[in-house]
Amino acid sequence: MKIRLLRSEALRNRLDLMALLPISGWEVFFYLIPLLFLLIISFWTSKDYDLIPTWSLSNYQEVFSNPLFRKAFLWSVWITIATLLITISVAYPFAYGLAFVVPKKYRQVILIAIVAPFWTNYLVRVYSWQLIIGGNGIISQSLIALGLIDTPLQILYTHVATSIGLLHFLITVMILNLYSTLDNIDRSLIEAASDLGAGPFRCFFWIIFPLSVPGLAIGTMFVFIFAFTDFIAPSVLGGGTKPVFSQMIVDAAHWNANYPMASALSAVMLLAISAFLLLLFRIVKGIIKG
Amino acid sequence: MATQSYDVILENVSKSYHKTRAVDRVSLNVKQGTFLTLLGPSGCGKTTTLRLIGGLETPDEGRILIKGRDVTHIPPYKRETNLVFQDFALFPHMNVFNNIAFGLRMSGVDRKEIDRRVHAMLEMVGLPEVLHRRPNQLSGGQRQRVALCRALILEPAVLLLDEPLGALDAKIRKQMQAELKNLQVKLGRAFISVTHDQEEAMTMSDEIAIMNNGKIEQVGTPLSIYERPVSRFVATFLGDCNLIDVIVQNVAPDMVTLRSNLGDFSFTPPTAWQPIVKGAAASLMIRPENIHIEEVNPAMVNRVQGIVSESIFKGSNTEYQIRVNSTHINVQVQGRSNLKQGQSVTAAWRSVDCYLFS
Amino acid sequence: MRRTGRYIFFAILGLVLLFIFAPIITIVVFSFNVDKFASLPWKGFTLAWYSNLLLDANIIEALKKSIIVSISVALSSCVLGFLGAYALYRRPFKLQNVYLAFMISPLAVPWVILGLALAVFLTRLDMEGSLVSVWISHTVFAAPFAMLIIRARMSGLDSRFEEASWDLGANRLMAIWYVVIPLTLPGIIAAFLLTFTISFDEVIIAWFVCGFEETLPVKIYGMIRSGINPTINAIGSIIFIFTMSAAVLSQILIRKPRDS
Numbered sequence: 014m015k016i017r018l019l020r021s022e023a024l025r026n027r028l029d030l031m032a033l034l035p036i037s038g039w040e041v042f043f044y045l046i047p048l049l050f051l052l053i054i055s056f057w058t059s060k061d062y063d064l065i066p067t068w069s070l071s072n073y074q075e076v077f078s079n080p081l082f083r084k085a086f087l088w089s090v091w092i093t094i095a096t097l098l099i100t101i102s103v104a105y106p107f108a109y110g111l112a113f114v115v116p117k118k119y120r121q122v123i124l125i126a127i128v129a130p131f132w133t134n135y136l137v138r139v140y141s142w143q144l145i146i147g148g149n150g151i152i153s154q155s156l157i158a159l160g161l162i163d164t165p166l167q168i169l170y171t172h173v174a175t176s177i178g179l180l181h182f183l184i185t186v187m188i189l190n191l192y193s194t195l196d197n198i199d200r201s202l203i204e205a206a207s208d209l210g211a212g213p214f215r216c217f218f219w220i221i222f223p224l225s226v227p228g229l230a231i232g233t234m235f236v237f238i239f240a241f242t243d244f245i246a247p248s249v250l251g252g253g254t255k256p257v258f259s260q261m262i263v264d265a266a267h268w269n270a271n272y273p274m275a276s277a278l279s280a281v282m283l284l285a286i287s288a289f290l291l292l293l294f295r296i297v298k299g300i301i302k303g
Numbered sequence: 304m305a306t307q308s309y310d311v312i313l314e315n316v317s318k319s320y321h322k323t324r325a326v327d328r329v330s331l332n333v334k335q336g337t338f339l340t341l342l343g344p345s346g347c348g349k350t351t352t353l354r355l356i357g358g359l360e361t362p363d364e365g366r367i368l369i370k371g372r373d374v375t376h377i378p379p380y381k382r383e384t385n386l387v388f389q390d391f392a393l394f395p396h397m398n399v400f401n402n403i404a405f406g407l408r409m410s411g412v413d414r415k416e417i418d419r420r421v422h423a424m425l426e427m428v429g430l431p432e433v434l435h436r437r438p439n440q441l442s443g444g445q446r447q448r449v450a451l452c453r454a455l456i457l458e459p460a461v462l463l464l465d466e467p468l469g470a471l472d473a474k475i476r477k478q479m480q481a482e483l484k485n486l487q488v489k490l491g492r493a494f495i496s497v498t499h500d501q502e503e504a505m506t507m508s509d510e511i512a513i514m515n516n517g518k519i520e521q522v523g524t525p526l527s528i529y530e531r532p533v534s535r536f537v538a539t540f541l542g543d544c545n546l547i548d549v550i551v552q553n554v555a556p557d558m559v560t561l562r563s564n565l566g567d568f569s570f571t572p573p574t575a576w577q578p579i580v581k582g583a584a585a586s587l588m589i590r591p592e593n594i595h596i597e598e599v600n601p602a603m604v605n606r607v608q609g610i611v612s613e614s615i616f617k618g619s620n621t622e623y624q625i626r627v628n629s630t631h632i633n634v635q636v637q638g639r640s641n642l643k644q645g646q647s648v649t650a651a652w653r654s655v656d657c658y659l660f661s
Numbered sequence: 662m663r664r665t666g667r668y669i670f671f672a673i674l675g676l677v678l679l680f681i682f683a684p685i686i687t688i689v690v691f692s693f694n695v696d697k698f699a700s701l702p703w704k705g706f707t708l709a710w711y712s713n714l715l716l717d718a719n720i721i722e723a724l725k726k727s728i729i730v731s732i733s734v735a736l737s738s739c740v741l742g743f744l745g746a747y748a749l750y751r752r753p754f755k756l757q758n759v760y761l762a763f764m765i766s767p768l769a770v771p772w773v774i775l776g777l778a779l780a781v782f783l784t785r786l787d788m789e790g791s792l793v794s795v796w797i798s799h800t801v802f803a804a805p806f807a808m809l810i811i812r813a814r815m816s817g818l819d820s821r822f823e824e825a826s827w828d829l830g831a832n833r834l835m836a837i838w839y840v841v842i843p844l845t846l847p848g849i850i851a852a853f854l855l856t857f858t859i860s861f862d863e864v865i866i867a868w869f870v871c872g873f874e875e876t877l878p879v880k881i882y883g884m885i886r887s888g889i890n891p892t893i894n895a896i897g898s899i900i901f902i903f904t905m906s907a908a909v910l911s912q913i914l915i916r917k918p919r920d921s
Contacts, residue, residue: 028833032748036741036764036804044767044775044801047782051774054781107677110670126678130685132904134862136878137897140885141684144691149698151687185681204359205392209457210380210409219405223396242771245864249885259773266869272781279774286771301396 055276062270072277082261082278086285089258092172092247093240096179100187100236101229107184108191109221112198124192127185139178139249146174170252178246183239187232194228195221223300230297237289242282258282309368310335310461310493311356316365318351325351327517328365333461333510338487338494340504343514344540349497350465352514356495357386357463370460380409385454386463390470391446393438399425399449400434406457424452428486444475455490462487464496468503480506501541505529513537529590531573531658538588538660545594545632547587549659551579559659561587565627568605571654585661591635593656596623596648603651607632611646625650685901692894710895717892723880727861730792730876734799734860735807735853741800742807742852747841750815765809767802775801776869783870790872798870799860806859807852814848815841847914854911858904 058067076082111120130138145151148165156162168174198221206216244259251257256264262282266275311333318326326348333339341349354360356367358379367375374382385406393402400421407417425431428448438446447467454462467483468476484507487494498504504511505525512522513536521533532538535546549561549568559570559579568587572578579585595603609627621640624631625648634650642648695705714720745764749757767775779798783789788797822844826836842849864878871879877896884890 029748029751030754032744032751036745036808039741039800039804040764040767043779043782043797047778048770048775050782050785051778103673103677106670106673110674114667114670115674123674123678127681128908129905130681132908133685133688133897133901134864134878134881136864136881136885137688137893137900138684140881140893141687141897143889144687144698145683147698181681181684184677188677199392201388201390201392202394204379205386205388205394205453206405207379208357208359208384208386209406209453211405212378212380215409220394238769238771242773244773245882259771262773262777266777266780272777275777276781279777282771283774 051276052280054273055280057273059271059273064272072274073281075274076277076281082258085256085258085261086281088255089241090285092175092179092257093237095172096176096183096240097233097236099176099180100183101233103180104184104187104191104232105229108188108195111188111192112195124189127188130181131185135182136245136249138181139246142174142178142181142250143169146177169250170254172251172255175247175251175257178250179240179243183236186235186239190228190232190235191225192228194225198224226297226300230293233293234290237293238286241286241289308335309333310337310370311495312366312368313352313356314366314368316352316355316362316367318348318355318360318362324517326355326362329514329517329519330365331512331519331522333493333495336491336493337509338484338496338507339510339512340496340498340508341512341514342498342501342504342540345499347514348517349499349514353386353463353465353495353497356461357384358382359386383460384463385457385459386465387447387450387454387467389465389467391438391450393446393449393453395438398435398437399430399441402438402449403453403456405453410457420456421452424456428452443471444479447471447479451486459492461493461495464494466498467496468498468500476503483507505541513540515540531576531660532588533577533660535586538586538658543591543633543635545589545591547589549585549587551581551583551585551659554578554581558654561585561659563587565607565630568657569654570657570659572659573655577660579659579661583661585659587657587659589632589652589657591622591633592620592637594632594634594650594652596625596634596636596642596650597640599649599651603653605654605657606649606651608647608649611642611644611648614640614642614644688894688897689901692891692898694891697889697891710891711899713892714895714899720877720880720892720896723875723877726792726874727877730795730799730867731857731861733796734803735857737796737800738803738807738856739811739849739853741804742809742811743842743845743849745804745808746812746815746845747837749812750818751820764805767805772802772863772865776866779866780869789870790874792871792874792876794870794872795867795874795876798866799863803856803860807856810852810855811845811848814845814851818844851911851914854907854914858907862900862904 054064055072056068056070058065058069058071111123115123143150146166146168147153148167148169150166150169152168153162153166156166168177202220202224203216206220211219242259244257244263247257248260258278259282262275262278265271265278309332311331313329313331315328315330316326317324317328329348329352331352341352343349351360355362356369358374358377358381362375365375366373369383379386394405397405403421403424404417407420412420421434422431425434428451430445430448430452433441433445433449438449441449447470464483468479471479480503483494483496496504496507508525510522511525511528513520513528515536521528521537523531528537529541532541538544538546547563547565547568549563552560552562552567557571559572561568561570570587589605599606607625607627609625609632611623612626612631613624615622620638621636623634623636623640623642625634627650632650692710693706693708695707695709749761754760776798779794779801780789783794783797788794818841822840823836826840831839862878864882867876868879868882875883881893881896884893
């Protein structure tokens with residue numbers, strides 16, 4: 014009787030873990046393998062929509078030598094860093110105010126308010142910025158009507174427009190991350206600092222800010238990855254003149270059907286992102302340690 | 304009145320939250336170098352009072368003086384008080400050294416001096432080896448000592464402690480009670496502690512202030528409050544007691560006679576007793592340990608007859624519940640005792656072993 | 662000094678909120694505007710753009726496809742996610758955090774790259790350019806997401822309920838059907854709604870793998886690239902209302918159970 018129970022126990026345990034198989038299998042077959050395959054074909058070349066297993070570094074050489082790609086890469090870096098800085102500058106005070114200044118009863122409402130715009134399609138929201146900042150847009154018309162400017166605004170199809178489109182989404186992400194971290198800071202730590210002689214500014218510098226770094230880091234990670242890889246905001250709002258790196262991938266794949274090139278570009282993009290994440294991790298570790 | 308001999312003075316201090324008065328016109332004088340405990344049930348206002356002294360709350364009315372200086376509207380970082388928080392509030396992102404050094408850093412003390420003083424402080428509490436650890440790597444008792452160091456290193460005029468032993472295991476608690484008391488005596492500074500544990504208060508304090516509903520009911524030494532409570536609340540809060548409703552028959556300097564439905568009793572008032580008018584209703588309080596069942600001698604003039612209804616053996620003593628007419632009294636007998644349930648007994652106490660208040 | 666600090670905060674609050682809300686307000690307001698552009702003053706109220714929607718066969722087709730795909734994605738994700746959550750709940754194992762990190766990674770990998778990889782891979786398997794390929798691709802990131810949500814809900818489930826049912830004679834499947842699923846149902850429904858919403862909204866991966874079977878977001882992308890078109894406003898407003906309802910509903914369900 015006991016032996017049978019033990020065996021059924023072992024069987025039960027095995028059956029339990031088997032429930033992990035379907036989802037794991039799906040991810041391995043439709044996620045891991047495609048990505049690996051992508052890596053493989055980055056060493057191949059294409060001709061007339063066919064993939065030829067060349068096994069060379071020619072694609073990568075092209076990525077690093079072609080000025081078009083280099084410009085696009087630098088442009089992506091520039092937009093990303095600018096967007097990151099603006100996002101943090103706006104989101105931090107907002108999140109701080111929400112966590113420490115705004116009375117509790119209004120907080121939930123405001124949180125829902127900043128999430129609400131996500132309830133419509135990202136595309137549609139990016140599109141709507143055209144209506145707002147375009148030459149015929151709301152801002153332009155208002156400024157003309159008020160007599161502040163003579164000619165229609167030329168923000169659209171510039172990097173400012175692209176940033177606005179990205180910012181709009183990313184500010185909310187950053188605010189939510191920062192708010193959750195700031196809200197979780199034990200208030201008695203701030204009181205203790207105050208009790209030990211730290212005025213309001215020093216309380217922020219020594220206690221609040223260091224403890225907010227984890228949330229800031231996660232937010233930064235999201236902002237970076239999104240700003241660096243999104244091609245929709247740049248293409249809809251930024252115009253075609255200064256393409257971003259992700260656009261290069263899309264062009265290579267969709268318009269040129271040169272998948273090996275597209276995968277080489279993707280690999281480089283992933284490398285860049287990994288490098289950044291490592292750097293971020295190092296910085297955060299440094300702040301936390303000292 | 305020489306305000307300099309008091310470390311802390313509260314004058315008619317009140318504080319309300321959302322229309323409830325957490326602290327209601329509280330006045331308190333804390334003598335120099337005393338260990339005072341604010342004692343009371345939860346919600347009585349003791350923690351709020353402590354925080355008012357520390358500057359973490361501002362009173363709606365009244366004044367607060369520390370060492371003669373009016374600090375009512377001065378923020379906590381400019382007061383000569385330091386608070387040891389209930390959960391210690393050690394900064395999780397700093398190690399022990401930096402936690403303790405924090406206050407010194409804020410006052411601009413130079414590095415060498417900070418180093419010396421932090422080391423000295425940790426030596427004094429016996430924890431030199433935890434210097435570089437983080438709070439989450441310390442035990443509860445260690446954390447408490449670090450929190451103490453952090454506060455004491457600033458040499459505050461008054462050290463405030465919010466339920467300092469609440470987060471500790473029962474075993475360590477006894478040890479820490481003694482350590483805290485010794486520390487306070489050694490430093491000679493005023494300590495104001497908040498607790499709801501009356502045993503802790505009795506053990507450590509020079510003086511106890513019992514609070515209820517935002518008001519201070521009584522201030523005094525543990526002994527005086529225990530033996531001479533001014534109200535039913537104080538009497539019942541500080542441990543078991545028996546309360547008999549009596550009517551005062553005759554008041555003489557050395558003897559007060561009383562009448563109750565359990566019999567006539569006499570009470571010998573202590574020296575500073577507030578006299579009660581003849582004919583008034585009052586409460587006679589007798590502590591269970593002062594009532595004798597087994598070794599009754601003639602000096603115990605107050606007697607009642609009753610029947611043992613319950614007995615609880617507690618190890619070092621035995622508690623009995625004696626039914627007397629329609630009520631019962633609680634008696635505590637030291638050591639072993641073998642009275643059976645239903646047994647008829649005489650319970651007696653001396654006239655000096657009880658207390659009368661209105 | 663403190664007063665002015667407060668006013669500054671509230672000013673920043675207001676400006677940021679205005680910035681965040683600007684698009685959604687624009688979309689809704691100007692979906693009723695006669696004029697193509699966001700003209701001020703308003704040229705006139707009309708429901709034409711909405712009726713346009715209903716008459717445009719292409720858009721309705723795309724909408725149908727989106728709904729079909731999203732429901733399928735939600736179903737497959739919830740099934741896979743539930744099984745995965747259940748396995749982890751019953752038998753946590755040592756390297757489970759590494760495993761979970763891997764499973765969540767599809768949400769962190771840039772979807773441009775994911776879309777590209779899936780397009781290439783599915784083409785090799787001759788499965789590209791259909792709604793099936795969209796379904797497969799979306800499930801890749803939706804299933805782990807569903808697993809997370811359901812797992813969060815399951816962690817509050819006392820394992821003794823299931824054990825009690827075994828004790829009373831239920832076999833594994835019956836126990837799961839009669840005990841585990843009902844008690845985790847709010848989490849499952851929340852996962853369903855959220856995965857549906859994410860799949861319904863997703864454009865990048867869908868764009869890569871759908872070929873000619875355009876889902877609604879892909880169709881919208883095409884419309885946007887052809888120029889200003891207020892029909893987009895109308896679509897956006899309708900999506901907004903539906904997504905909002907789904908989000909509100911899933912929020913109500915995601916909250917921990919009250920003691921019944």
